[in-house]
């Protein structure tokens with residue numbers, strides 16, 4: 001694992017003999033502590049990816065925006081197609097040169113939920129002709145992001161609406177990059193949080209429902225702890241324990257790790 005300086009790729013994992021390339025871009029701003037920055041180095045487990053094989057899928061994370069929200073760029077290098085999961089403010093400045101480097105076209109923007117830190121950069125990307133996907137229960141946030149103004153920092157940030165092209169629901173599946181992606185609805189942090197589950201790769205991109213050792217806050221508009229707890233137990237803890245969980249903030253974890261150790265939604269009875 002390789003660590004770089006500020007604004008540099010902080011990790012490059014993957015063998016020359018295979019197609020796996022994972023770059024991690026860390027942008028340190030005044031709101032990210034050194035500890036958080038360092039943690040990003042552990043975001044991906046290269047052994048896991050080698051064992052299970054993402055084939056021609058290149059996976060990169062961009063922690064971006066005002067509060068270091070993880071955006072994930074997945075690219076099929078054979079098809080020359082990419083999708084982006086979540087769009088923090090300014091993420092396009094980071095993603096565009098990588099797409100050029102890979103020679104891939106961005107085919108879809110999948111949004112885990114409608115909070116400003118996950119969709120602040122979405123309208124800019126949509127204007128380039130990219131289709132957007134999200135859950136209708138967050139329609140208010142997507143189309144009227146001003147309702148979150150009391151919660152945003154810095155308070156004068158630009159909040160641009162995004163009009164979702166494809167509404168997704170529980171148990172929907174979508175086909176992108178030649179992959180099948182299963183949709184699970186995990187409300188509680190907000191009404192319309194969904195996760196994107198890649199069964200073949202045992203990977204779930206969960207937004208702000210669950211973090212490594214923590215859970216999404218439930219004190220924001222539309223948040224509710226019992227709902228979130230139910231979502232985590234029924235939609236995330238029911239996945240295979242080996243499943244890698246990629247949260248909207250901070251490092252990756254696994255379903256098994258959270259079942260065993262998560263202090264907010266314990267998976268085991270004491």
Ligand SMILES: [Zn+2]
Pocket residue numbers: 113115189190208
């Ligand atoms: Zn959120």
Ligand SMILES: [Zn+2]
Pocket residue numbers: 069115117118208248249
């Ligand atoms: Zn967030």
